[in-house]
Amino acid sequence: MKLDSKIPEGPVAQKWTNHKNHLKLVAPNNRPKIDIIVVGTGLAGASAAASFGEMGYNVSAFCFQDSPRRAHSIAAQGGINAAKNYQNDGDSVYRLFYDTIKGGDYRAREANVHRLAEVSGSIIDQCVAQGVPFAREYGGMLDNRSFGGTQVQRTFYAAGQTGQQLLLGAYSALSRQIGLGRVKMYNRHEMLELVKVDGKARGIIARNLITGELERHSAHAVIIASGGYGNVYFLSTNAMGSNVTAGWKIHKQGALFANPCYVQIHPTCIPVHGTNQSKLTLMSESLRNSGRIWVPKKKEDAEAIRSGNLKPTQIAEEDRDYFLERRYPAFGNLVPRDVASRAAKERCDAGYGIEANDTNEGVYLDFSTEIKNKGKQAAYAQGNHNPSEEEIIKLGKKWLEEKYGNLFTMYQKITDENPYETPMKIYPAVHYTMGGVWVDYNLMSTIPGCFVAGEANFSDHGANRLGASALMQGLADGYFVLPYTVSNYLADEIRTGKISTDLPEFAEAESNVKSQIDKFLNNNGSKTVDHFHKRLGLIMWNKVGMGRNEQGLKQAISEIAQLKEEFYSDVYVPGTSDELNPELEKALRVADFIELGQLMAMDALQRNESCGGHFREEYQDAEGETLRDDENFKFVGAWEYKGSDISKSELHKEELKYEEIKIAARNYK
Amino acid sequence: MAKSALLKSSxxxxxxxxxxxxxxxxxLVGHLAxxxxxxxxxxxxxxxxALFMTTNPAVKILSYVTYISILFHVVDGFLLTIQNRKARPVGYAKTNPGANSSFxxxxxxxxxxxxLIFIATHMTNFWAKMHFTTMPLQTITIDNGGQVSSFYITSGWGQDRFINVNQVDGENLIIEGNGFYYTKPIKVQFAEGxxxxxxxTMDFFRSKEKLFGVIPNEGLFFTIFYVLSMAVLGFHLWHGFQSAFQSLGLNSPKWTPTIHFIGKAFAVLVPFLFAIIPLYIHFTK
Amino acid sequence: MSTAKNINITLKIWRQKNTKTKGGIETYKLDNVSTASSFLEMLDQLNEQLVNDRKEPVAFDHDCREGICGSCSLYINGRAHGPDTGITTCQLHMRMFNDGDTIYVEPWRSKAFPVIKDLVVDRTAFDRIQQAGGFVSVNTSGNTIDANSLPVPKDDADKAFMAAACIGCGACVATCKNGSAMLFVGAKVSQYALLPQGKVEATERVLNMVRQMDEEGFGNCTNTGACEIECPKGISLENIARMNREYLKASL
Structure with missing residues (x-):
């Protein structure tokens, strides 16, 4: 198989405009005759479905949640980037493009990223027009904040709920189309198979999660916008239902899966507290603007803290190791996510972790310095030039409360500790997956007619995603890319006519799904689905997590293969197929996670370099920084499915060409 | 353009x-005054x-508005309650409503x-008597040098305030003058007193009769009933007054605290003053 | 956490096979629940136990488990999202309960939210209200005016945001003694009414959304204020008042 990325000719800044000008169109009178399926209703899916509906296509949209508004895009906190240069700090499309490529550690496609930067401004215009209440300044203009890995203020936000507001904006556009009858919404439906006819994507098999009925839906194009696969680690900041099933099913039908090993670990999450824990909660990256990250300098202090004999506030200033400030004086606590995460892991592995859990994994995020600084400023602002220590602390806490009150309350509710008095405990957690289904410049996978958008594809973030760029990509794909590129594909389908769901391909796909479901329900094993998922998560976290090495990866591959066998022979799934059966839903998802986990380990093993979120312990410099190997690994690793034995999967390489940007080492020192 | 539903919608x-x-x-304010x-x-x-309230045309109009308001308030409230009951066909096994709302x-x-029950009994006892039954007219007793006589009080002008009760006789009467009042013939209707x-009212709250022949000292009973009813009214107003402003969309951080305060003051003060009246009548002579 | 301990509890949970069958409360004993667990993790633990005993696990809605998706519901000991304020059920922690406690867990109760199974209810009525008018009719072409060409007073933008913070969980309906959805609808109407972009269609929006709300069978608001207290996002009653104003304006 030869990978054709279909990147248009010409200078990077003109590629998208030229390409759009030459794409084929579907006339308005033909659009109602054409069906489009959209799977997933997050930012990418909802915006795509709304756009197609508005253009006049016949759209069916699917989500497993009870409402399209609940897709996990809703949980994004910080913001969305756009090259508007409203703050007059020298921002431009080129700079956003450059920052994203650099942030991605030079493992993303130039053309895609440039297009993303080009349309970023329109996203903000679009959202504001839809009534998204972004934060504003007193003059009524939009406010911006800065985020990691950039030197400009280009992040638009709505308090700590930007993802929610953007998703509700896209959901409102989608709702409008549903109300007009142009989009048919299928809530509580899960796609379980892609149906191909003559090599083209022609429909899906979806399970109605309430009745358990398997439904056949046909279409001339299928859009997968089902999000990332972070839940392969069991514990992550993803929603409980987030899964890779839609992406994995099309992978098994012939779509290549690219860069599965690129996983983003977010540095500021609340640490694991116990074995019954179901998910990890993110504390916004914005906290790193005010908090200082540290662990004790002495191991005995760390031990005393873990055993409860010492409190962090009792440790003297000179006995604290502010390791990010020590290692990265230029960026300090604001280094990119992957760098901050690895540094925390390094300290904990060395025995300085402060959390009293099984792995001692946790570091402090301390606001006491900020309380004093801001308190002093506030006192001066009030005309008090000789404030007492008490007054300073009181004012400082007030400042913190205004700025981060919600987050502090949330932290207190979860941990029962007061972060105004004692430092927060944080630890990195799996947050986002840069890898995904391989797509060309038109966002089409290697299956004709099957497009993939948002986090589900691999296309724009390289090996590491910058903060506030996921929202940007989701909406860019759905509003401003797919409407053009899918129409181009559909221009050849205007004569096809309605696709019958009575075709043998549909019957076969349905019976495959049915037999998988029956197998689980009749398996009568001895262990729950979660039991296997947790074991998978543990293997993944320990061996395919923040730090990876050849030996661990090899072990992971064989352990996962073994786990897969055990899973199929010993899993117990209660209930029946014709009812709401959450255990069955989980079983079907975990089956795919297990296979994906193995592929991730294989991908991490073949990539003999460290880049972005992929850190191979063998490839680091003397100071523990990542060592990229541009000569041998400047490619997208796209895997082809070769049967249920995942180890037989075949790697294809798409060389990355850098014409605009000169490749350099990432340096945040 | 969607149809508005000014009568039907929630x-x-x-x-x-x-x-x-x-x-x-x-x-209530007018009635209390x-x-x-x-x-x-x-x-x-x-x-x-009382005469003014039953005869003045403007008051008449207002009174009809009041009757209609009560009727509307009752019917509307009834419909709302039915719909609200229907909105939750299966109830909760365990509730804790005090955690988030007032009684x-x-x-x-x-x-x-x-x-409403109170209003019905209240109107039967006073309003209906006033409108539909033959009421005693107010009399005044004058002891004129040992000669005691009762007089009706009329609604006339000036000095013709008193009419000797004994001299009322059909439509025409002639009042013998003693320098106290009119001496010329005057047409007086009985009801004009x-x-x-x-x-x-006084008799009602002071009656020592047995109510329904069972409950002794009905005056005390009525007094208690009225005081309790006013407490009920107070609770109704406690929520109702400020709630009305919310329903009409009058809620702003600036004014709402004031409205709430006035509402609560109203809910306490008005029923309290109303309740004082029967107590005062019953316990004074 | 060093302060965490284990407690034993009794659960009284509503079980119902599907929409058509009748349900009832069933009692379960659950031991060794860490007080550091969230309420949903406690239910996970119960389900693990039930599955291991070859019994049917309890179905409940949940997804993000960080208080933003609005999936989780649950009427716990007589209160929507349980005995704490400003949070969803997924953010409720077992340290709010004591050893030996009996905890009632019931689904949202509303005619417009029929029970699908056990504790799972159908909240698509909210979607249909949104479809009736909860949007600005603008095409998704991106060819709109520049985002900064229409200044919005900060106060309006902030209020619109606070209204838009609604997660559509339905706690307002569940807790309202009348099963009214006015806090939800009021929040949506308010968000758009406060922004210049939403004013163009304000009249039709409020009329259509209220009409749909009434058709769904929600009850009427009697201003008890319970919704505001139980709302995990603290949506203010002011939004209902604003909707009332908007509706009046639209009707006249």
Whole structure:
């Protein structure tokens, strides 16, 4: 198989405009005759479905949640980037493009990223027009904040709920189309198979999660916008239902899966507290603007803290190791996510972790310095030039409360500790997956007619995603890319006519799904689905997590293969197929996670370099920084499915060409 | 353009509840001002007031608005309650409503029904008597040098305030003058004397009769019933007053605290003053 | 956490096979629940136990488990999202309960939210209300005016945001003694009414959304204020008042 990325000719800044000008169109009178399926209703899916509906296509949209508004895009906190240069700090499309490529550690496609930067401004215009209440300044203009890995203020936000507001904006556009009858919404439906006819994507098999009925839906194009696969680690900041099933099913039908090993670990999450824990909660990256990250300098202090004999506030200033400030004086606590995460892991592995859990994994995020600084400023602002220590602390806490009150309350509710008095405990957690289904410049996978958008594809973030760029990509794909590129594909389908769901391909796909479901329900094993998922998560976290090495990866591959066998022979799934059966839903998802986990380990093993979120312990410099190997690994690793034995999967390489940007080492020192 | 549904929609029903409710609050103020004359005024003033209230055309119109308001408030409230019951066909096994709402706000229908019962009995006892039964007229007894005679009090002008009761005889009467009042022939109708609502009221709360032949000292019973009813009204107003403003969309961080304060003050003060009246009558002589 | 301990509890949970069958409360004993667990993790633990005993696990809605998706519901000991304020059930922690406690867990109760199974209810009525008018009719072409060409007073933008913070969980309906959805609808109407972009269609929006709300069978608001207290996002009653104003304006 030869990978054709279909990147248009010409200078990077003109590629998208030229390409759009030459794409084929579907006339308005033909659009109602054409069906489009959209799977997933997050930012990418909802915006795509709304756009197609508005253009006049016949759209069916699917989500497993009870409402399209609940897709996990809703949980994004910080913001969305756009090259508007409203703050007059020298921002431009080129700079956003450059920052994203650099942030991605030079493992993303130039053309895609440039297009993303080009349309970023329109996203903000679009959202504001839809009534998204972004934060504003007193003059009524939009406010911006800065985020990691950039030197400009280009992040638009709505308090700590930007993802929610953007998703509700896209959901409102989608709702409008549903109300007009142009989009048919299928809530509580899960796609379980892609149906191909003559090599083209022609429909899906979806399970109605309430009745358990398997439904056949046909279409001339299928859009997968089902999000990332972070839940392969069991514990992550993803929603409980987030899964890779839609992406994995099309992978098994012939779509290549690219860069599965690129996983983003977010540095500021609340640490694991116990074995019954179901998910990890993110504390916004914005906290790193005010908090200082540290662990004790002495191991005995760390031990005393873990055993409860010492409190962090009792440790003297000179006995604290502010390791990010020590290692990265230029960026300090604001280094990119992957760098901050690895540094925390390094300290904990060395025995300085402060959390009293099984792995001692946790570091402090301390606001006491900020309380004093801001308190002093506030006192001066009030005309008090000789404030007492008490007054300073009181004012400082007030400042913190205004700025981060919600987050502090949330932290207190979860941990029962007061972060105004004692430092927060944080630890990195799996947050986002840069890898995904391989797509060309038109966002089409290697299956004709099957497009993939948002986090589900691999296309724009390289090996590491910058903060506030996921929202940007989701909406860019759905509003401003797919409407053009899918129409181009559909221009050849205007004569096809309605696709019958009575075709043998549909019957076969349905019976495959049915037999998988029956197998689980009749398996009568001895262990729950979660039991296997947790074991998978543990293997993944320990061996395919923040730090990876050849030996661990090899072990992971064989352990996962073994786990897969055990899973199929010993899993117990209660209930029946014709009812709401959450255990069955989980079983079907975990089956795919297990296979994906193995592929991730294989991908991490073949990539003999460290880049972005992929850190191979063998490839680091003397100071523990990542060592990229541009000569041998400047490619997208796209895997082809070769049967249920995942180890037989075949790697294809798409060389990355850098014409605009000169490749350099990432340096945040 | 969507059709508005000013009578049917859920929000429209709220408007009507609010508007009629607020109007009835105004009515309460007027009614209270009048009734307080039972304490602070003379019987004559009170009866004059009663006559004014039953005959003045403007008051007549207002009274009809009041009847309609009560009716609307009741019917609307009834419809709302039925719909609200239907909105939750299966109830909760365990509830803890006190955690998030006040007693009054949750029991407006029950409180309202009790108020309605009160209004019905109250109107039977006074309003209906005033309108539909032959009432005694207010009399005044004058001891004129050992000669005691009773007089009706009329609604006329100037000095023709007193008519000798003994001389009332059909339509025509001639009053023998003794320098005290008119001497010329005058046409007087029987009903033109002041209906003695004051006396009816006093008797009502002071009666020592047995109610239904069972409950002794019905005056005390009525007094207690009235005081309790006013407490019920107070609870109804406690929520209702400020709720009306919310329903009409009048809620802003600037004004709402004031409205709430006024509402609560109103809910305490007005029923309290009303309740004072029967207590005063019953326990004084 | 060093302060965490284990407690034993009794659960009284509503079980119902599907929409058509009748349900009832069933009692379960659950031991060794860490007080550091969230309420949903406690239910996970119960389900693990039930599955291991070859019994049917309890179905409940949940997804993000960080208080933003609005999936989780649950009427716990007589209160929507349980005995704490400003949070969803997924953010409720077992340290709010004591050893030996009996905890009632019931689904949202509303005619417009029929029970699908056990504790799972159908909240698509909210979607249909949104479809009736909860949007600005603008095409998704991106060819709109520049985002900064229409200044919005900060106060309006902030209020619109606070209204838009609604997660559509339905706690307002569940907790309202009348099963009214006015806080939800009021929040949506308010968000758009406060922004210049939403004013163009304000009249039709409020009329259509209220009409749909009434058709769904929600009860009427009697201003008890319970919704505001139980709302995990603290949506203010002011939004209902604003909707009332908007509706009046639209009707006249």
């Amino acid at each position: 929000i429209a029903k709220k408007y009507w509840m609010a508007l009629t409710g607020l109007f009835l609050c105004l009515f 009048g009734n307080l004359q039972l304490i602070f005024g003379t019987p004559l003033q009170f009866n004059e007031y 009054s706000s949750r029991n407006m229908a029950v409180l309202g029904t009790l108020v 002041y209906k003695d609502l004051h006396k009816i």
